[in-house]
Amino acid sequence: MVTVSPPEPGTDQPRKGVLGMPATAVRHVRRSAASTPGRLFVIGVALVLLSLLTGLAGAIGLQQKQSTVDNLITHREPVAAASQQIYRSLSDADATAASAFLAGGTMPEELRDRYDLDIAQAGANLTKAAADVAGVPEAEAQVDQLAQQLPVYTGLVETARAYNRQGFPAGAAYLREASGLMRAKLLPAAQELYSIDFRRLADAQAQARAFPWVTAALVLALLGALVATQLYLTRRTNRLLNIGLVVATGSVVLALAWGSASLLIASNDVADGHDSGTRQVELAVQARIVALKMRANETLTLVARGDGADYEAEWQDLTAELAGDGDNLLARAQELAADQETRDVLETARATVDDWLGVHQKVRELDDGGAYQQAVDLAIGDSPEGAAATFAELDGKLLEAINNGRTRFVTETSAAGNALTGLVPGVAVLAVVAAVGVTMGVRERLREYR
Amino acid sequence: MRLARGNRVALLSVALVVALSACASVPKPVDLATVDSVERPSPVGVEVNPAPPSTSAAPAPDCDPTASLRPPDPMPAPGAMPSGSTMREIQEAGKLVAGVDQNTYLFGFRDPTTNQLEGFDIDRARDIAEAIFGDRTKIQFKVMTSAGRIPALVNEEVDVVVRTFTATCQRWEEVNFSATYFMAGQRLLVERGSEVTTLDDLGGEKVCAAEASTSIKTIAEHEAEPVPVQVENWSDCLVMLQQGQVAAVSTDNVILAGMAAQDPNLTMVGPTFTPEPYGIGVPKGNEDMVGFVNGVLEQTIASGEWARSYDRWLGGIDGPRPAPPTPTYRD
Structure with missing residues (x-):
């Protein structure tokens, strides 16, 4: 609310309201600027303000950059990793439940442990992912779906177990319903959540690499103003140098050089972390998801016992993504991998995929040829040449590649954070030095006019 | 405790002011999550009221x-x-x-x-x-x-x-x-204690049977117009009945007997109303x-x-x- 009291009648001079003040100030400045000392005073004040403003803007901008980079390591990447772990655990739980069913009798202990661990991991990672979705409605929708359906899924699996133990085929029906729920609702939600989180990570990385245009413009303007002032002073006073202004210019140049170098290094590091870390991880994660889907299809084909043509068809489609000619996921991950070790791990993974395809073909031949029990044994038995062992090896290799990529990401991104160390206080101090230099320099000249 | 008249008036006016200001915007409790309904899990391939299979040729002689x-x-x-x-x-x-x-x-x-x-x-x-x-x-x-x-x-x-x-x-x-x-015949399977005895009692209710079975056809063509629910496997009907998603299962007596043998809470009711020679x-x-x-x-x-x-x-x-x-x- 503006309350300007009307001029009181009877007083000689109308009182100036608050609104009148800036106008008066402008008039004052204009009047003083007409004389050289006045103009010099105005220039000095303006330069001090500009230095402090630039310092403030630079410090805030750099502080934000620093926290964006830190946030990549402490938050964005771990959340993306958690959401891929949700998918992995859920998919593995589904395949393990199917394997346990095929094994017959009571559930073998190692399969039971594996299933329980999968569910526990999925739940734990889901809470981590859930803590992060505020303000991202599409991610929230996926987390909601997962949180609501996961207990339903486990309920169905337990019902299936109870019936299996009694020897009733209703168990198979409950397991089929559970697996259907997993494939129709849980896994698509987990996959969507994980792609959202990877997208958010990539966006944050792009943000960390973004060039600070506003700060850069301010710094250049300040530098220009300082140089112009010095040229003006030289012309007016015939003195070549003004120590204060030279110091101010020097500190601005130093801040500019330091800031540019650090930001350039940091931006490069973030980019490396993205390409040889995040991108490679993303491809290895996709490969792992495809492998998990294939494993589930392999076991479900046997559960269906001759009625599983759809599962086998899906297996065949997925094979191309993992082991297709040239442009498959593993080959692309291998290209992006930064170190020889990861490249070797992925090479082994590719060889393991070939082994697995061979074993799978044998499983199908046995099953199609009527040797169902042998097919089941080869698919889920614990022989080292069996499909279970081969798949476990592949999964292990892919996990290794993912972990290597994650380490690579953290190394590069921490380097980016380190490159920015000290920059914020440094820029602040340099700005103050510039302001002080301007004050000293201008005051010295002003003194000469007295 | 008795209030003096003046106090009472003061209190009344305060209450009035409070009430008036409350009228302007009644604060509502904030619900962080609203879940009003739950979609039940259903067997893969379930279809409620499926389109009848196109009778390609003329009815068989x-x-x-x-x-x-x-x-x-x-x-x-x-x-x-x-x-x-x-x-x-x-x-x-x-x-x-x-x-x-x-x-x-x-x-x-x-x-x-x-x-x-x-x-x-x-x-x-x-x-x-x-x-x-x-x-x-x-x-x-x-x-x-x-x-x-x-x-x-x-x-x-x-x-x-x-x-x-x-x-x-x-x-x-x-x-x-x-x-x-084997000579079978279509009957009804319901929860023990249900008052249903024939398909006539199931007008508008969901009744489960397997796709492409003779039973689903019988249900779909019944004059009481029960709602046929079609599944891939017979045991899916048992699951849906246990989960309360259908009111009854109707198919051959021996298939139903197999379901009742897995769950003592279910019982076969009514007469056998179709012959099903296997x-x-x-x-x-x-x-x-x-x-x-x-x-x-x-x-x-x-x-x-x-x-x-x-x-x-x-x-x-x-x-x-x-x-x-x-x-x-x-x-």
């Missing part, structure tokens, strides 16, 4: 669906199938390929403790393997849904289908059937095989094998053991 082809006399000995016959081809392939079910308790189901397929239908398929090879294990089971039976036979993916397969004139158009080896399906063109299968059925009925199998799986389920069906032949 009237026939006696139970009348099959006469067996050869004498029957060939195991391992010595006549050359050029379908049985000879099977003998040379080394295994009989039988289309069966793994989800119908007592008829064709997977025993979860042994991972083996068992049941009355499975026994019938093994009888045929024994007659061809003299070995009940020379058999490859191919599990199929009700809807998968006719395509499997038409494409000759299997040698026989032994899977609670009702012989109908419509189906005779596409496949051959053996003589009737026959073994054989591809068209393999007429010699149809006769051979009929011969095997006669042998197993005569030897008491049929009765032993009945007692093992169906004994006591639905009254005393009936006499084995008498085969009828077309000539």
Whole structure:
């Protein structure tokens, strides 16, 4: 609310309201600027303000950059990793439940442990992912779906177990319903959540690499103003140098050089972390998801016992993504991998995929040829040449590649954070030095006019 | 406590001001998550009120669906199938390929403790393997849904289908059937304590049956207009009934008996309202095989094998053991 009291009648001079003040100030400045000392005073004040403003803007901008980079390591990447772990655990739980069913009798202990661990991991990672979705409605929708359906899924699996133990085929029906729920609702939600989180990570990385245009413009303007002032002073006073202004210019140049170098290094590091870390991880994660889907299809084909043509068809489609000619996921991950070790791990993974395809073909031949029990044994038995062992090896290799990529990401991104160390206080101090230099320099000249 | 009059007026006006300001915006509790309804899990492939299968051809001509082809006399000995016959081809392939079910308790189901397929239908398929090879294990089971039976036979993916397969004139158009080896009939399965006794009581209610079964057709065409719910496997109906997603399951009494045997809270009600003669399906063109299968059925009925199998799986389920069906032949 503006309350300007009307001029009181009877007083000689109308009182100036608050609104009148800036106008008066402008008039004052204009009047003083007409004389050289006045103009010099105005220039000095303006330069001090500009230095402090630039310092403030630079410090805030750099502080934000620093926290964006830190946030990549402490938050964005771990959340993306958690959401891929949700998918992995859920998919593995589904395949393990199917394997346990095929094994017959009571559930073998190692399969039971594996299933329980999968569910526990999925739940734990889901809470981590859930803590992060505020303000991202599409991610929230996926987390909601997962949180609501996961207990339903486990309920169905337990019902299936109870019936299996009694020897009733209703168990198979409950397991089929559970697996259907997993494939129709849980896994698509987990996959969507994980792609959202990877997208958010990539966006944050792009943000960390973004060039600070506003700060850069301010710094250049300040530098220009300082140089112009010095040229003006030289012309007016015939003195070549003004120590204060030279110091101010020097500190601005130093801040500019330091800031540019650090930001350039940091931006490069973030980019490396993205390409040889995040991108490679993303491809290895996709490969792992495809492998998990294939494993589930392999076991479900046997559960269906001759009625599983759809599962086998899906297996065949997925094979191309993992082991297709040239442009498959593993080959692309291998290209992006930064170190020889990861490249070797992925090479082994590719060889393991070939082994697995061979074993799978044998499983199908046995099953199609009527040797169902042998097919089941080869698919889920614990022989080292069996499909279970081969798949476990592949999964292990892919996990290794993912972990290597994650380490690579953290190394590069921490380097980016380190490159920015000290920059914020440094820029602040340099700005103050510039302001002080301007004050000293201008005051010295002003003194000469007295 | 009594308030002085002035105080009371003051209090009243304060209350009025508070009430008025409250009228402007009533604060509401904030709900972080609102969940009003839950979508129940449902079996894969479930369809409520499915479109009736397009009746491609004209209705099948009237026939006696139970009348099959006469067996050869004498029957060939195991391992010595006549050359050029379908049985000879099977003998040379080394295994009989039988289309069966793994989800119908007592008829064709997977025993979860042994991972083996068992049941009355499975026994019938093994009888045929024994007659061809003299070995009940020379058999490859191919599990199929009700809807998968006719395509499997038409494409000759299997040698026989032994899977609670009702012989109908419509189906005779596409496949051959053996003589009737079991006489079933459609009934209703409901929760114990339900007042439903017939399909007439189920107008507008959901009733479950398997896709492409004779039962789903009966439900869809019933005058009381129950809502047919179609699933892939019979055991999916049991799941939906247990989860309260359908009011009843209606199909052949023996399939229902298998469900009731898995859950004592369910009970069969009402009369048997359709005849469902089960026959073994054989591809068209393999007429010699149809006769051979009929011969095997006669042998197993005569030897008491049929009765032993009945007692093992169906004994006591639905009254005393009936006499084995008498085969009828077309000539």
